[in-house]
Amino acid sequence: MGLNSRWSEHPRVQRRFLLFSFAAALIFLLLVLRLWYLQMISYERYNERSIRNRTRVLSMAAPRGPIFDRDGNLLVDNRPSFGISVMRQDVTDREMLLQRLAELLPADPVDLEARWKEGIRFPVYRPVPLAHDVSRETMERVLEHSLELPGVLTEVRPVRDYLEKGSAAHLIGYLGEVTESELEQERFQDYLPGDYVGKIALEKEYENYLTGHRGQRLVEVDVKGKLLRQLQMEPARPGNKLYLTLSQPLQRAADMAFGEQSGAAVALDVHSGEVLAMVSRPTFNPGLFARGIASDEWVGLLRDPRHPLQNKVLNGLYSPASTFKMIVAMAAMRDKMSTARRVIDCSGRFELGDATFRCWKKEGHGRTGLKKALRESCDVWFYQVGLDLGIEKLAAAAKEFGLGAPVGFPLPGEKKGVIPSKQWKREQLNAPWYGGETVIASIGQGFVLATPIQLAVMTAALANGGQVYTPQIIRRIEDWQGDILLQSEPELVRQIEYVPEAWAAVRAGLEAAVNEAHGTGWAAHLDTVRVAGKTGTSQVVRRKSDEEEEQESGDSAEVPYRFRPHALFVAYAPAENPQIAVAVVVEHGQHGGSVAGPIAKAILEAYFDKRQSATHHDGAGDDDV
Amino acid sequence: MFDRRLLTHFDWVLLLTVCLLAGIGIANLYSSTSGWNFIATPIYLKQMVWLCGGVSMALLICCFDYRHLEHFSIHSYLVSIALLLIVLLLGKTTMGATRWIDLGPFNLQPSEVIKIVMIMLLARIFGRTAHPLGYSLAEIWRPALLICLPMLLILKQPDLGTAMMLLFIAASMLVFAGLRRSTLIGLAVIGSGCSVAGWFFLHDYQKARIKTFLNPEADPLGSGYHIIQSKIAVGSGGFSGKGFLSGTQSQLSFLPERHTDFAFSVFAEEWGFAGCSVLLLIYLFLIIWGIYISRRAADRFGMFLALGVTAMIFWHIVVNLGMVIGLLPVVGVPLPLFSYGGTSMVTTMIGVGLLMSVSMRRFKF
Structure with missing residues (x-):
């Protein structure tokens, strides 16, 4: 190599070249080791992260x-x-x-x-x-x-x-x-x-x-x-x-009949307990909640004195008033025939000790038997008969018909109502029972409270000969392909036993109330189908005397809304072969016959209209129940 | 004047190695930018043009006897310092940093120029004075000052990456020139003192990068994003990779800067550990070959020149890969011959030209 004097051939410098080469190789080895760690040892982890990165x-x-x-x-x-x-x-x-x-x-x-x-x-x-x-x-x-x-x-x-x-x-x-x-x-x-x-x-x-x-x-x-x-x-x-189990035409008819009024209505199929219509007024639009309700709308619903969010059919408690008289009549029929056959001369007032109880009709009904008492809703007859029976027998009959206990509707929070007895009063109020309280209970007032669905179950049991059914709301559930997942069956709670004459006598009284002269339920009369029913006018506030009860005279308009009595009506039809039972409560509706009666009538009308127009279809529907 | 021996001694090995690496780099760019339909000229074509230009430049430089450079080195140094000052005063600012001088058709980046010029200057200094026992602390203050001046100017831009490169290149040449043990210890003390003090002079984004490097998961969508995505790309490559054009991290754009600083991540994802090992072997060969050229150089200036250029390429590779695979903080250093960019290509090719020039003139008469 030429002149050989290269500085670079100095051993120290040669060693340095070697050292640098090794150092470079070593550093590269370090990089390769790091790559080994990332790509071989941690591959799973990073690969999973890269998949997560790109997939959603x-x-x-x-x-x-x-x-x-x-x-x-x-x-x-x-x-x-x-x-x-x-x-x-x-x-x-x-x-x-x-x-x-x-x-x-x-x-x-x-x-x-x-x-x-x-x-x-x-x-x-x-x-x-x-x-x-x-x-x-x-x-x-x-x-x-x-x-x-x-x-x-x-x-x-x-x-x-x-x-x-x-x-x-x-x-x-x-x-x-x-x-x-x-x-x-x-x-x-x-x-x-x-x-x-x-x-x-x-x-x-x-x-x-x-x-x-x-x-x-x-x-x-x-x-x-x-x-x-x-x-x-x-x-x-x-x-x-x-x-x-609802029927859309019935539901619509009931809603329409209510108009602006508050209250509740329910219709049952008497042979299965299926709920055909269930109305609680006023109502709300559930669609508002679907899009997230505005808070002022929500507060408005909550504060409304007419309680639009409450399902009054299940949770509204009302005195059954005169609709309760069918229970008293049934209890009388069971007791002794002599009790039921009593004929009382109604003078318009009933004395018990110092107290005077009035019949709604000031001038009285005159000579009154069971049928007339039911037809014209004579209070005095029921005061006397109720007093004769005593509160325990009344309570037993009421409970048989489904009052005083939840009916078992498949939604939570159902109210059980009140059927008072001596024991009940002792437990709840720690006080003895008075005869006057029996008198008041005989016309469904006082402590007696019931929900509209209980009244409907009661009416249906009267109509079908004593079968108390659990009200049903689900008919069947199908999956999206149409396979049936659940099919409901009627649930018989109990069979109430009475002699046939008992059923016939009380039903005749209810039939007369709607169809005969002087009947209080005339407003529910239908030409096509024979309806049986009972009115009720339930006092909202207990007032000292009964004097102001005389709402017939027309001065009712002066009573403030919240003190006006509730109007009730229960009915079933057809009278000779009952299929449907209805209970209607119009809050502060004043008078059962004239206010609640037409709503019941509208529901029954819709029911029988539909039956007539679609007999074939419905026949098929009945088969699979 | 033209010596026919220059042709017979032409360093084909170096040229072919460089072209091989650049070729792999261009194929990789083709993959990493294949989804880009929003630019008229594809990136890989532009890079090809830069490569052709770079190779021509290298060939031109190697025809020129490197020994003449020794005389220009001081003037070049002064001019470069002047350019760095001009950058600070009049430079073009992009993304918060002032690094370029706008010269119309292209931008000049003086911090790149100074890398080459510094190598020339240090080669001249170390080539002229031999200290068989190594430099003492007193003897190196002059070269140290010459190194520190441009470094400070570059740090001011701010460009931590390039300043670090300059330091690494100079340090490599200094170590090769020989240092006494006392000098090494003294420099270590001064260096650590400076780095502690320097922390307070760092910009917030630079501090964030260092913090992020230490714990990238602390801010996975912010400053830690680059490094996390890069590690995912590299790691998910596994042994054999996801295949050319099939890297999900790069093709679906999860990987940022994938045609420039993070080009290697794309390669690692698509070619796996096997591909990376081969690529690293080729790079290592390039470095060893550079040291070999230095060893065979005809004179001390050529030796230091070749060693400096090799150190420059080496440190770029190491710092870039270290950053991409999470060993070093993210400083914007490109991978020579692999990352897209004219500046990097030109600087590297000037270096390669110098290497070839030294290599061709290894024989004395």
Whole structure:
């Protein structure tokens, strides 16, 4: 190598070259070891993270099961609802976006901001809902401007649609967002925040049947969350179909007949206990809850003195008043024939010790037997007979007919009412029983309290010869393919035994009340079908004397609304071969016959109209019960 | 003037190695930017143009006798310092840093120029004075000052990555020139003192990067995002990789900066541990070959020049890979011949030209 004087051939320098080469190799080895660690040892972990990076599980809401009436008329369905939400990870300028969106919706930017903040608890890739249930036009407007609104999504999800609005709202119930405490319970383990669940009544009690099974889509996305392709898909399974025992025409007729009045009405099939109509007034629109009710609307419903949120059929307690007289009459028939056959001369007043009890008819009914007493609702006859029987026998008969205990309707919170007895008064009020209290109880006033459904069960048992049925509301449940999951059977609670004459005599009295001259129930008279029924006028406030009870005279308009008596009417038809029993209460309706009677009549009319016009169809329906 | 021996001694090994690496890099760019339909000229084509330009430049430089550079080195150094000052005063600011001088058709990045010029200057200094026992602390204050001046100017831009590169290159050359043990200890003390003091002068984003490096999961969507996504990309490659054009991290854009600083992550994801090992072997070969050129150089200037250039390439590789696989904090250092970018290509190719020039002139007459 030429001149050999290279400095680089100095051994020290040669060693340095070698050292540098080794150092470089060593550092590269370090890099390779690190790669080994990442790519070989930690491969599983990073590979899983890369899959998680690019895949998303999108859940698809399952439509909730629809609700039908007994003949397959749709009562509750689902409709598409458009929602606006936002993918937070795609938003660069939040303030501007919310401002722009607020103009388009239109909405208050402060509200949008609040919704955004609520969404922070969700995972980043989960869209945050900003507006629920907007109109189609609004959605289209937002879509048109989607270029200025990065990250904003429009979503369609099924929302509950209550086709009958407020009709049977108390029975069907409504939905609300699942709460955090509910989410912690095991039965809500498949639910996600933001899901809607039944909050009351059937929507709540049958939640397990109605809710569908959420579908899932596994999709590949890019870094902006843009959907690239679908990897897997499990379709959503809709909820089961609920067929109620209700009949839509009856329900509509009852609602219509009520008009603006408050109260409750219920109609039962006397041979099965199936509820054909259930009305509680005033009502509310459950659709309001489906879109998230505004708080002032909610407070309005809560504070309304007419209690629109209460299901008065199950939870309203009323004195049964004269409708209770059928129980007294039955008790008399069982006791001794002499008791039932008593003829009393009604002078319009009844004396017991110092107290005077008045008949509603000031001038009196004259000579009155059982039939006339029921027909014209003579109070004096029942005062005397009730006193003869004593409170214990009255209470026993009332309890047989289903009063004083919950009837077993499949919704919680049903009231049991009050059938007083000596023991009851001792336990509740720690006081002895007085004869005067028996007198008052004989006309269904005083301590006696019952719910409209109890009155309906009582009337049905009288009509069908003593069969007390548990009221049914679910007829059958089918899954979305039509397979029957549940089919309800009539549930006989007890058979009440009376001699045939007892049934015939009391029924004749109720028949006469609707169909004969001087009958108090004339307002429910029908030309086509023979109706049997009993009126009732229930005092709201106990007043010192009975003097002001004389509402016949027409001065009733001066009584303030909240002190006006409730109007009651119970009926069954046809009288000779009963099929349907009805109980109606019109709160502060003043007078049973003239106010509650027409509502009962409207329900019966609808029932028999339908029977006539659709005999074939209904015949088939009866077969599968 | 033209010596025919230059042709016979032409370093084909070096040129082929460089072209092989650049070729792999371009294929990798083709993959990492295949989803980009929003730019007219594909990135990999642009990189090809840069490569052709770079190779031509290297060939041009190698024709030129490197020994003349020794005389220019001081002037070049002064000009570079002047350019760095101009950058600070008039430079173009992008993304919070002032690094470029706008020269119309292209931008000049003086911090890149100074890398080469510094290597030339240090080669001149160390080439002229031999200290068989190594430099003492008193003897190196002059070269140390020459290193520190541009470093400070670059830190001011701020560009921590390039300043670090400059330090590493200079330190490598210094160590090779020989240091006494006392000098090493003294420098270590001064260095650690400076780094503690320096923490207070770092910009917030630089501090954030270092903190993020120490614990990237603390802010997975913010400053930790780059490093987490890069590690996921590399790790999910496994042994054999997901296949060319099939890396999900890169193809679906989860990986940021995937055509520049994080190009290697794309390669690691698609080619796996096997591919990475081969690539690293080729890079290592390039480095060893550079040291080999230095060892065979005809004179001390050439030796230091070749060693400095090799150190420059080496440290770029190590720092970039260290950053991509989570061993070092994220400092914007490109992978030579692999990351997209004209500046990096030109700097590297000038270095390669110098290496070839030294290699071709290894024989004395």
